[in-house]
Amino acid sequence: MDSIRLKARAKINLGLDVLGKRDDGYHEVRMIMQTVGIYDRIIIKKIPEDEIRINSNLFFLPVNENNLIYKAARMMKDEYNIKEGVEIDLNKFIPVAAGMAGGSTDAASTLFGMNKIFDLGISQSKLMEMGLKIGADVPYCIMRGTALAEGIGEKLTRLTPMPHCWLIVAKPPINVSTKLVYESLDMGGISKHPDIDGIMDAIKRGDVEGVAQKMGNVLEDVTIPLYPVIDSIKKQMLKNGAIGAMMSGSGPTVFGIFPDEQTALGCQAVLKAQGEARQVYITETFN
Template sequence: MLAERAYAKINLSLDVFGSRPDGYHEVDMVLQTIDLSDLVWIEKTSRRGLEVGASVSHVPQDDRNLAWTAAAAFFRHTGIEASVRIWIDKQIPVAAGLAGGSADAAATLRGLNRLYETGLSLDELAEIGAGIGSDVPFCVAGGCALATGRGERLQRVDHGLRAWVVLVHPPVHVSTAEVYAAMRPEEYQNRAISEEVVTALRSGDVEAVNQLVSNGLTPATLRLYPEVAEVWKRAAHVARFPVHMSGSGPTLFCLVPAQSTGQRLYNAFRGFAKEVYLSRFV
């Protein structure tokens, strides 16, 4: 048996340029790994097939689970017969805009590669992951990256910023497909700000990054889910930092320069929200 960490991500930018012939949308994003994580346990069994379980009951335990899908794709790619059990200790909120399912899938690919000693490179694992979900290739390696296309084309971004992240998860499940479908034509961007975000990251200036963070899905999410708008209003009232949304939401976050500042903000958010997390860049 072995374990792999599955790290969440946040979007530091998310520009949407319109729909594609394949049904996805053309995007330009800066993605950043944070240390909020699930733990994925994988062990060989004496029985044929895949078994998937999780520490929370509302996570699917069949082919609707991306970890299951990732394992099936790994065994198809390698030709190895599947005889494994996967257990996910969930800490990342589900359907939260933090790529929790994609992170579990990526951790499953890395873990199976270790368990069966198949020697696949991260690039090869990312290629397998691209057929599972748009965020999986990024989650395979993590860190910081510029993602384009439908999110599967990655360019690594090296920077030295060590920011802290305070997250608040409103009690609602958001459908990414519904959010994209609800976008209005005037909400599509005609230019990406990713290069400016990357420059700010490399400068090490949290305030500069904070002023640039943007998310083209925010208007659609707030229209569809007024609960998110209400939590955003409360967060903005107590925070002296800008409030941002990750992915299609509903998770909101603030970037802060120090752990002590993050702890104070965490305590303030706990005054009105149950699910609050203090994390940092990985």
């Protein structure tokens, strides 16, 4: 195999709780992760030169060692003594710096794809272990589906798949630093911890409405005061038929769960007309 085409899928958090800060500076989290239909397209090709080349449809993305794709490719080449090079074409559709693990899922797909085209036979668990060296979300992006994430996000437990539902994903024209949000979180001032166990129970019962009612993200306490537009988009979604709406990850992306595609389409039209969100997508849960 000389090349491979991949869909690097985005994630949302159906619940995000922070339990405390560790001595190493990382935070202990408890999150429900869910893969969605939005994806970046990645094509990986072998090249004879011992190089890593990245091409992107977005001019502002780095195509050097500052890109997680590069880090993943370099790790594979170094650890498995791969002498050939790779050219990686990235067509990016997942919003950037949006709390949807866009960079992590691109890195995950690079590890997966290079494993395939160089016929390395690396197990999924080993790929996940390697991915953790790149970022806390990379192991989940290799596993995908519905999962409970604990520790710094690397301890993963596969859950009953989230029932199919329609989603709107809306990103306002701002970028948020995950590092800054976590550093600014006041553990003592968290207004409400989400009911992670309750969300898992609702998923198990196939109760989409139950999931929507119990969703929560403690990082909203930090990001919404900095960017009130996030709260405004949430309110618009709820006003226009969402059964639940929440910020994903550290933000600023907001997603809403809808009872059907028609209601989601109506809300999408309202959000686009209102103009607070630059990118507004309709998508679905993916398992």
